[in-house]
Amino acid sequence: MVQVVGATTQQEVWVASRERKFIINEILLVEDQLRNSPRGEVIETYSFNRYIPLATETNGLIDEQVLAGLKAVGYSVDEEEINIAKLRIIGEISTPIGVGKQVRLPDFQEVEDLLVSNYPDYALTLGTIRGTGNLLDDLPGELSDTMCIYEQNAGIMPQDGVPFIFDYKSMNEYPHIGIFGGSGSGKSFGLRVFLEEFMKKRVPVVVLDPHWEMDFSTSFKGLPQERARDFSGEYKLFVVGVDVGVDFTDLKAAELVSLLGSGESLSEPMSNAVFTLHENKDSYTSFSSKLYGLITVMENESILNQDSAAIDNPREKEKIDYLSKLAAKYKDRVGHLSSLKGIAWRLNALEREGVFTAGTSPVEGAVMDGRLSVVRGPVKLLQVYGAYLLDRLYRNRRDYQDARQKGEPAKWFPPFVFVTDEAHNFSMKGERDSYSKRVIRGISQEGRKYGVILCMATQRPALLDDTVTAQLNTKIIFRTVRVTDINVIKEETDIGSEEARRLPYLNSGNAFLSSAITGRTIPIKIRCACTQSPHTQNPFEELEQVYFQQENQFWNIIKDKLPFSTNALHLVLGTISDELGKLIDHDQLIEQMNKLEEDGKVYAEKNPFGTTFHRSS
Template structure:
């Protein structure tokens, strides 16, 4: 391998007759005057006699071709492999043309590739095109992972990519970007497995109900048992909001997530909410106020003076009068709007639990997965993130003031579909507290990992604070433009984004100091959504057919004319409520599928075993 063509302080062209260059391959240039600069292949090309000599618009321009001829390459006969190599550090002078090029020894580039030991960082994958230096990789960095590749599962044969989690104290927050099918959710799963490995307290908001780690991935035999390291809770069933702990501002935030609030509705909340209100006391007050406003003050006063009411009715109308005296100027429509929103959140189970189990999980170093529909997660996240961040902040502030505070551990907040929680251009329940954490969280040891298919829709203040970005395949031009603005991806890497394989990712991180191409390792656990929906259809059809055959077996051979008399028995056995026509259709289908045999006799049509 040799340097050819015109060279600069930033990039050179390298040629070889035998070696086919690969993207992101690392090389060392034997230029003693510049202390053997190192670089990475950013563009590759093969030139041979079948390409017209007039080709001069690509990598092989006239200058490169002339140099190749001068150093002994036969342009008309040889296959010539070319690569554009970008130097890791700017050279003080251009590289010597004709200089020899070789693959590096691990020790020469270890500082560029590995920033943390495997037991102290997140082992997320394998640095692409580093198999050339596999023989010189130390034993401590070998055998750490498996890779899902073209030929199936293979052992690690390159340098592991280890994300230095400790460096997040200086360069906080991670963004995970990628379109549908790019491997984004898979990469997020691998990150969460590594956080569990290090027992880092983590809070995950899971709108897709897929972050469960109980099922081992196919082909995985030796891995950490995550069973004791994570906790899955559902909003309304396991966790909820302690209404009595809410301030007026908290109530406003929660109710605005159930439906946008007008100025008049906000006034209703501020007027009617009392400190330490329980859900029952607040909802009763709102319901009674709505009923009183509907009746009107005159009617209420008249009912109280007329008499003839039971004691309970008297108490109820007396309550109406007191509420009208206090809040009679509030508009009925706004009161009813608040009543509807409070009822909607209660019906979703939000006010029937508390967050004690989440706090306990964070304290014990677990990964706590909170599941629920997106709209409810938006509501709940604003409360739980504010509460936990407040506890951590109070502890750190007390410690700085040399006061005694209750310890609350540092933790990581992870969410998929992050643009729903912190959207650009409009407000969302959790947006303000997430923006605060993005800007100030590192001082208190609270960090964000935000995954989204649409980085363009994510709040710009938060995007700017994501110091490490994992960029999977992205197709939309606006998203690619946003990613290029927020990372140091080169023009060539930007052009590759729409064509990345699922599981390949560009890691642009201030921690690493440059963009790296990585293949995400095989996850130890599998998502409950891995079954192909078309396979699911086939399985359900087979299961349904098996169930019907079991129900039919005692009745076979079955005459078509006997279906009516056997209808009750057939429906009970098959757990169906079909009529005769439906059973005939199913019997014909089973016959077409070869599971039953249909015979026409002079007396009747018979269904028998095949």
């Protein structure tokens, strides 16, 4: 029997039971017809017995009133085992619940409205709701057996509760997602699950992948065949500077300034110089010729003092004419030589990365096609390029929507989702302005109008630009240990102090989802992904595997050549090296043989002339 034994506030009551241990996050129903049988979530649990007594003065958790309540309903405090839980009532009730009211586990139908807002066919199946294991048998077919769960110690397990299904279409009203959590807490894993679900629904997504981990070609190890899914054809991998880049001819001067500014803003003089030099439709060559031409002139003024008519070499003459024209047109307006050199240096750096060799059209094509684009590159470059790319795609979408609004003909460009890890680098809190920060800020505030949604993951929410954080209507919070980050999370979400206290101890893959879409904080466990990164192998297991293979190979080669003696090694060294495909010398061979002896595969017979190795048994 479970009963109400006290109340802290109208929304929070204490319940107690002799037999039943409470499970964190489970939902219980209070039998109270007058108040429409309110339901509540278990947010704290305790067990007391005579060895951990309840009524000691050191126990500040349970107040006098609860003790009185326990006694009133017949508990002999200090003598029997008592399980106690704090129940947070969901939804409003007008008057406090009285002591003595019965509490029980609800049927699925009695809590369905709290747990399920949509079905897998129409929304994203991200995982399960924690504390709902006892509702499993009650679930309708559409919600049963929809996924696997992964436990680090136990491996792949069946669905362990009510599915958490994220109604992504509601992002139309409440856009943008934040994914917060310390290193190893499950962000990348969670992002992968999000991306898989978006692919299933054919939502165009662009993800920046600085860690080269977002590949979907490898099935999750051990996943049952019927859960596996082939994502080939649904995503494309692009490398910045190889498959995608900047179409220089399409650049506006302001964009070039932003690109050259890299992580920060370009200095005022450099920015002015770019605006002066750059003309619409400039190619990389035409722009850089102007730049280098002016640098030549400014470094060596005397070059223009020559009389070009007196120069014989026609190419030399042409060059002098070009430089004179350049100087006449720009020299007084571009500022200092040092600014031009700064620009040249930055332009060169981008050029060397191959940024100007390809354009954005491959990604635009994939977005149009409703596919996932994985964009890879060095972190620093990805930050600048990502901003440029996002800005482009966003503009395409805006141009389309704006034109349509005005009734003008326009080429369709779809709404899309933009995803990035390490989002704090992209949009850093503080004074410093950056290209990516401007773009992300703009979209966080206006993207909703155009159906452009951000999904920002970071291990340092405290470093993320406040303006952006405030616009993330859904936040998924994994294990977080740093106090500064926990404080930001407390401020920016509606998670309660009980949840905040649990944040440092969450297992990888467990999270609290706080969202305007769900209305209340929901404890979830992210499902097992269908795929895994090709390089998630434990590095130590990898070492073992490689060495094991090498030893095996060596054994296979050596075993037919036994027995041989150390004073006749020269007879076998050559063939062994040939078969191994690499040179092995006398000492290395002896070392390997000693290892085989330790393993019991060979035994060594010592004699006056050396050692002879024999095959064991």
